[in-house]
Amino acid sequence: MSSGFTADEEDLYFDTVEAVQRRLRKTRNPADLLAVIREAFKGFERAFASAPVAARAAVACRAGCGTCCHNEVAVQAHEVLIAAEYVQTHFSPADLEALVARAAAHRTAYAARLVDPAWVWPKTPCVLLREGSCSIYEGRPGICRAYHSNSLAGCITNLAAGHEQVDVKIRGLRGRMFAVMLGIDQAAEAAGFDEHAYDLGSALHEALTNSQCAIRWMRREPAFPADCREDMDGHAPA
Numbered sequence: 001m002s003s004g005f006t007a008d009e010e011d012l013y014f015d016t017v018e019a020v021q022r023r024l025r026k027t028r029n030p031a032d033l034l035a036v037i038r039e040a041f042k043g044f045e046r047a048f049a050s051a052p053v054a055a056r057a058a059v060a061c062r063a064g065c066g067t068c069c070h071n072e073v074a075v076q077a078h079e080v081l082i083a084a085e086y087v088q089t090h091f092s093p094a095d096l097e098a099l100v101a102r103a104a105a106h107r108t109a110y111a112a113r114l115v116d117p118a119w120v121w122p123k124t125p126c127v128l129l130r131e132g133s134c135s136i137y138e139g140r141p142g143i144c145r146a147y148h149s150n151s152l153a154g155c156i157t158n159l160a161a162g163h164e165q166v167d168v169k170i171r172g173l174r175g176r177m178f179a180v181m182l183g184i185d186q187a188a189e190a191a192g193f194d195e196h197a198y199d200l201g202s203a204l205h206e207a208l209t210n211s212q213c214a215i216r217w218m219r220r221e222p223a224f225p226a227d228c229r230e231d232m233d234g235h236a237p238a
């Protein structure tokens with residue numbers, strides 16, 4: 001693995017892979033498999049809590065910011081299904097209907113990249129961002145859990161630039177959080193689950209309108225159609 005991880009971060013990565021793989025192997029009922037990954041998300045909290053004090057103190061992220069929620073959100077299939085499950089168990093019918101409409105509009109806009117070579121990410125908010133806060137906070141994807149910044153001004157500059165112009169990474173924290181995220185993803189992939197990267201808004205729309213997605217994932221098939229796949233270059237996914 002070429003990771004740029006420190007030795008500690010690499011240990012955390014391999015420990016996460018091993019622990020999640022072991023739990024997936026022991027799970028006999030396919031309906032319980034997603035819960036194994038949801039449970040593994042607690043590893044983010046442990047990784048944060050055990051990060052150096054100075055690294056934790058450098059976090060500039062505050063409730064109600066949401067600047068990083070205006071970037072493209074690339075996720076794994078299991079993260080989409082966990083987000084959809086959270087929505088279905090916590091949202092009112094009216095909020096669910098409004099979210100499906102937002103996600104449908106997002107999906108249509110995102111699909112435009114397949115036919116327009118000049119397409120650029122419009123920097124619109126994530127469909128799950130409501131009044132500056134994540135509406136599925138406890139069920140949010142790994143990348144949202146792993147990301148911390150040392151500078152709000154840096155995040156705003158980077159969003160406007162469309163790339164990381166200012167280094168907002170927090171040494172001693174980013175690597176630990178990414179070790180957990182990549183460890184979970186690697187364990188799921190090694191167990192044969194869908195390894196494609198998906199656009200969160202597009203795949204969430206599919207998950208909320210098609211109950212077959214979760215069944216396909218459990219069967220270790222691609223959970224979502226090709227138009228939901230993440231493709232940073234704007235080319236049609238293979």
Ligand code: SF4
Nearest residue numbers: 069126128129134144
């Ligand atoms: S899922 Fe939540 S935390 Fe992640 S980008 Fe969307 S609103 Fe932000």
